[in-house]
Amino acid sequence: MAKWLPLARVVDCPPGTGMELVAEDRIVALYNVDGTFHALDGVCPHQGGPLGNGTLEGCIVTCPWHGWQFDVRTGQHQLNSRVVQPRLEVRVEDEWILVDLG
Numbered sequence: 825m826a827k828w829l830p831l832a833r834v835v836d837c838p839p840g841t842g843m844e845l846v847a848e849d850r851i852v853a854l855y856n857v858d859g860t861f862h863a864l865d866g867v868c869p870h871q872g873g874p875l876g877n878g879t880l881e882g883c884i885v886t887c888p889w890h891g892w893q894f895d896v897r898t899g900q901h902q903l904n905s906r907v908v909q910p911r912l913e914v915r916v917e918d919e920w921i922l923v924d925l926g
């Protein structure tokens with residue numbers, strides 16, 4: 825069942841940036857790719873690095889700890905097809921970015 829929660833304001837995450845946020849008991853990595861928001865589980869599956877603090881280039885984020893790279897639109901690891909970071913659904917409503925924690 826969907827459980828939409830406000831995560832951040834649209835103005836807080838400009839195009840080309842990402843940020844780390846906490847929503848209830850989850851760490852969420854939020855990204856803005858050319859005006860479209862995407863959210864991933866914010867804990868890197870390698871050793872727990874903060875994906876929301878990674879470098880975003882186009883739609884690829886690089887984990888700041890050891891450089892694993894993911895497509896933020898799909899969660900797909902860029903070298904290992906078996907590694908897919910969980911995604912969260914995102915929508916924008918009244919200048920707020922909401923994620924589905926359901």
Ligand code: FES
Pocket residue numbers: 868869870871872873874887888889890891892
């Ligand atoms: S913790 Fe992310 S690459 Fe190692």
